[in-house]
Amino acid sequence: MKRSIIDLWVGIFVAIGLASIAFLSLKVANLTPQSADKSYALYAEFDNIGGLKVKAPVKAAGVLVGRVSSIELDRKNYMARVNLSIDSQYNFSQDTSAEILTAGLLGEQYVGLVQGGDPEDLKPGGRIALTSSALVLEQLIGKFMTSFAEGGAAKDDKQP
Template sequence: MKRSTIDLWVGIFVALGIAAVVFLSLKVANLTPQSASQTYVVYADFDNVGGLKVKAPVKEAGVLVGRVSDIRLDPKTYRARVALNIDKTYQLSDDVSASILTSGLLGEQYIGLQQGGSETNLAPGGTITITSSALVLEQLIGKFMTGFAGKDASK
């Protein structure tokens, strides 16, 4: 084969490799484009969101049902207001509960949903009222250490 033909095939192979790396990087960072028309928004208020980030997964029974689309501080209640984009194929009951959980010991944080027993569904734009905030490792260690300090002082 001619040198120019080999150079062409090497160039095509390198371009495909770069495209594959970019695609996988976007998948890992949860930055792949998603259609907004197939989701509806519900809100949840938390006392502490810890390290929860926008685009974090929303899971129910371990199944991905949506993503976090926005995190803001509510100026009236001073609580974190989290907007969740839920896939339209999944309907949430109006007594669903939301918890901020961690994948593994030091993994990413996500929102776990637990369905309630109500027959009525949560309307788009509705608010999840039963929430459980994130456990912050530093706060747990602080409580653990001050617990030992209080026992030592009483002796």
């Protein structure tokens, strides 16, 4: 086989490889080129984040508005500080609340934002004050069991 044809085929081969890697990066791993000016940061502190992961979606009314950019433990109050990266086209009021929700019974966990009524919007870097923690299944079952046992013994309605 002539050399030029071999060169052509190897060129096609390498192009296929580069296209595959591009596909894996962009379409599969979703490496969308997020520039800094298109999103702004917020943070929220939770008692317990359950199984929330970095890069988990942030949703408002079920619409994806951002992602979890990092998670760390606050050394002073030992709460989980979750940093969010929010798409700059969405603004949230200062009394917005954040909660950690689960998609389906065993699905992934995400941060849900509920818009409040305050006319003032949260500034970039601001803190979402109202938070409610993740539902941890074991704790839930534990609570249910104790209340069930107590309820059975004292017939005392202790449901929240």
